Amino acid sequence: xxxxxxxxxxxxxxxxxxxxxxxxxxxxxxxxxxxxxxxxxxxxxxxxxxxxxxxxxxxxxxxxxxxxxxxxxxxxxxxxxxxxxxxxxxxxxxxxxxxxxxxxxxxxxxxxxxxxxxxxxxxxxxxxxxxxxxxxxxxxxxxxxxxxxxxxxxxxxxxxxxxxxxxxxxxxxxxxxxxxxxxxxxxxxxxxxxxxxxxxxxxxxxxxxxxxxxxxxxxxxxxxxxxxxxxxxxxxxxxxxxxxxxxxxxxxxxxxxxxxxxxxxxxxxxxxxxxxxxxxxx
Amino acid sequence: xxxxxxxxxxxxxxxxxxxxxxxxxxxxxxxxxxxxxxxxxxxxxxxxxxxxxxxxxxxxxxxxxxxxxxxxxxxxxxxxxxxxxxxxxxxxxxxxxxxxxxxxxxxxxxxxxxxxxxxxxxxxxxxxxxxxxxxxxxxxxxxxxxxxxxxxxxxxxxxxxxxxxxxxxxxxxxxxxxxxxxxxxxxxxxxxxxxxxxxxxxxxxxxxxxxxxxxxxxxxxxxxxxxxxxxxxxxxxxxxxxxxxxxxxxxxxxxxxxxxxxxxxxxxxxxxxxxxxxxxxx
DNA sequence: ACCGACGATACCGCCCAGGTATCGATCCCG
DNA sequence: CGGGATCGATACCTGGGCGGTATCGTCGGT
Numbered sequence: 001x002x003x004x005x006x007x008x009x010x011x012x013x014x015x016x017x018x019x020x021x022x023x024x025x026x027x028x029x030x031x032x033x034x035x036x037x038x039x040x041x042x043x044x045x046x047x048x049x050x051x052x053x054x055x056x057x058x059x060x061x062x063x064x065x066x067x068x069x070x071x072x073x074x075x076x077x078x079x080x081x082x083x084x085x086x087x088x089x090x091x092x093x094x095x096x097x098x099x100x101x102x103x104x105x106x107x108x109x110x111x112x113x114x115x116x117x118x119x120x121x122x123x124x125x126x127x128x129x130x131x132x133x134x135x136x137x138x139x140x141x142x143x144x145x146x147x148x149x150x151x152x153x154x155x156x157x158x159x160x161x162x163x164x165x166x167x168x169x170x171x172x173x174x175x176x177x178x179x180x181x182x183x184x185x186x187x188x189x190x191x192x193x194x195x196x197x198x199x200x201x202x203x204x205x206x207x208x209x210x211x212x213x214x215x216x217x218x219x220x221x222x223x224x225x226x227x228x229x230x231x232x233x234x235x236x237x238x239x240x241x242x243x244x245x246x247x248x249x250x251x252x253x254x255x256x257x258x259x260x261x262x263x264x265x266x267x268x269x270x271x272x273x274x275x276x277x278x279x280x281x282x
Numbered sequence: 283x284x285x286x287x288x289x290x291x292x293x294x295x296x297x298x299x300x301x302x303x304x305x306x307x308x309x310x311x312x313x314x315x316x317x318x319x320x321x322x323x324x325x326x327x328x329x330x331x332x333x334x335x336x337x338x339x340x341x342x343x344x345x346x347x348x349x350x351x352x353x354x355x356x357x358x359x360x361x362x363x364x365x366x367x368x369x370x371x372x373x374x375x376x377x378x379x380x381x382x383x384x385x386x387x388x389x390x391x392x393x394x395x396x397x398x399x400x401x402x403x404x405x406x407x408x409x410x411x412x413x414x415x416x417x418x419x420x421x422x423x424x425x426x427x428x429x430x431x432x433x434x435x436x437x438x439x440x441x442x443x444x445x446x447x448x449x450x451x452x453x454x455x456x457x458x459x460x461x462x463x464x465x466x467x468x469x470x471x472x473x474x475x476x477x478x479x480x481x482x483x484x485x486x487x488x489x490x491x492x493x494x495x496x497x498x499x500x501x502x503x504x505x506x507x508x509x510x511x512x513x514x515x516x517x518x519x520x521x522x523x524x525x526x527x528x529x530x531x532x533x534x535x536x537x538x539x540x541x542x543x544x545x546x547x548x549x550x551x552x553x554x555x556x557x558x559x560x561x562x563x564x
Numbered sequence: 565a566c567c568g569a570c571g572a573t574a575c576c577g578c579c580c581a582g583g584t585a586t587c588g589a590t591c592c593c594g
Numbered sequence: 595c596g597g598g599a600t601c602g603a604t605a606c607c608t609g610g611g612c613g614g615t616a617t618c619g620t621c622g623g624t
Contacts, residue, residue: 001361002285004612018571031613033572043361045368052570052621060368066548067360067423074356078349079283079325086327086342141349156547157439265438266348286581300602313582315603334589334601 003075005039006068008032009047013065016055077141077264084141085269094122095271098143101128101218104237104259107164107282108147115278122271130217131200138264144272149235150258158262161280166236168254172247173228179247186253195231198224222246235259285357287321288350290314291329295347298337359423359546366423367551376404377553380425383410383500386519386541389446389564390429397560404553412499413482420546426554431517432540440544443562448518450536454529455510461529468535477513480506504528517541 011021012032022029040047047061057065084096099108108126115121127143134146135153147163148155170189172179178188190197196212198221207214213230215221224230226245235257239248261279263272293303294314304311322329329343339347366378381390390408397403409425416428417435429445430437452471454461460470472479478494480503489496495512497503506512508527517539521530543561545554 001357003357004284006357006360019569027612028614029571030573030615035612037572043364043368045364047364050571052572052619055571058368060364063367063551064360064364067356067363070548071353071356071360074349074353075283075285075288078288078346078353081349082325082327082329082342082346085345086325086340154547156441159438265436266352269345301600309581310583311602312584312604317581319603332602334603335591337602 001039001042003072005035006072008035009039010065010068010072012036012048012055013057013061016057018055073139077139080141081144084144094124095145095275096125096127096137096143097275098127098129098134098137098146100131100134100147100149103149103218103235104147104164106237106240107259110282111163111275111279114282115275118274118278120270120274124275134262138262141264144267144269145261145263145275148260148262150260151255152257155260155262157264159265159267160260160262161276163259163261163279163282165256165258167256168233168251169236169239169248170251170254171222171225171232171234171238171242172249173225173231174245174247176228176231176247178249181249183250183252186251189231189233189251192231194228198230198232283321283324285354287317288354290317291321292347292350292354294318294330294337295339295343298339300337355421359421362423363426366426376406377427377557378407378409378419378425379557380409380411380416380419380428382413382416382429382431385431385500385517386429386446388519388522389541392564393445393557393561396564397557400556400560402552402556406557416544420544423546426551427543427545427557430542430544432542433537434539437542437544439546441547442542442544443558445541445543445561445564447538447540449538450515450533451518451521451530452533453504453507453514453516453520453524454531455507455513456527456529458510458513458529460531463531465532465534468533471513471515471533474513476510480512480514 008021008025011025012018015021015024018029018032018036022032025032036048043060043064045060046058047064049056049058112124112126115124127137129137132153134143134148137143138146138158146158148158148160170178170184172195176195178184178192181188189195198215199207199210199212200215201207213224215224215230221230221232222242225232233251233254234248236248236250242248261276263276267273290303290307293307294300297303297306300311300314300318304314307314318330325342325346327342328340329346331338331340394406394408397406409419411419414435416425416430419425420428420440428440430440430442452460452466454477458477460466460474471477480497481489481492481494482497483489495506497506497512503512503514504524507514515533515536516530518530518532524530543558545558
């Protein structure tokens, strides 16, 4: 199976429309039809049910869509990492580390300092990104290593090492009645009148339905909380970043958050190994 | 990057010889040389250092070898799983479960029974395989789900759920002096005179150097132990399979073994989900 | 019943993968 | 030190397959 065929199939499976898929791929529709037919013949499996009006995925088609996306990701990652390795041999760019913006910043700072002090350390580019985006960056080969937060981020497909665990606090507007409490429980905050939990975008950029304001980043969320329009659960360490009009109260029965450092399996690179060793020794 | 190019590069990188690689690929040498050159040009990176006598990998080349193998595995897995999904839609074969031969057999039996009793259960093919082989089967798409044993098997790249943990025992010939002890420590068995720990083959089939007999499967190992030529650490549950001329003694400070059920991420299949749910409820 | 939308088919041209022949460089051996 | 052997690169040719245009067959909608 060639990656070209896979890309073609994924495009059609996503669009469920040969014409649009062909347009997206920058080719004409007939070659696309033929390529899919050939792929089906070679696999000995019908991937799409097509009438002259609609295209739908068969069971085998959905399997190939999921598996094919993963395979294409792996191929693209191989491409990018190879290019980066070639650059690293000649020029500047060292490691790329992906971290969620506004999370674990002290840990991140300590890690970068400690690694920079190592003999043979290479420059580290830090890519701050939105929630759950690190996973994609790592999978696609745009980053060499990432800081993830269990149980929020999925660590499937990566090697990981635990760095720290912390409990969670609820972040509230300063002066909110609950802020006088020494601690609260989940039940106290799930149904706070007028202070819903926010909605984060899906990996594909869409927002889940439900109440609560839509937010894209931490700064936006903190501002909403300060305005008294939301509250949120956050790892304890976020307290360092709260300013005057926000308050945090420990939530006793919230799940603890584990910060892990994750990297793709197959890392032959000494730099990645050094960084991870440094991280686990912190 | 096309899979054809990747396969070509991996062949050359493994053989470090264009002629042999071309032979292995079933093509002539000149097209292979050209394909590699074109790949290097497109990546903008030298992958191989070649004199007219020797071929060696560059830094970028080793990265592409590791990443490319993984990517090719992913593509092949997509191929196999799609074919299997197509068959499943029409004919017999249901799920394929990979398990280490001779390990966790009671747990496996319980799992299969419990799953078979579920509504909508499909037939399960059990593939018994050598140590550490389940990982490969799962990665290559030859199996849908596997039973792995931490910390021996790597679970990188898979989703996992813990099924059970057990402590380890040392398996000795019946009548060995140590068998009268209620328990032993690691120090007691690492240097047993005349009873070395066996050597298992690497994933590539080679044996690590060192003392100890080379073994390929459990039956062979148990026979060697009965003959007084080896001893081994094993999860407690192996006791059920020991016959008269073998004895087991708990090892207090051996690492505990966790049996986990593992499956590839992206499993859209209801059958896999059902099996896993059944397993975690055991 | 006609028109429009959409996927399939027919046919054509060109690019590129693969083959053969050969070259150039390097190592080995006498 | 020179000749042969080994091995990768180059030159040149051929054919298959990919992509393009034109068109058909089949549905739905009005």
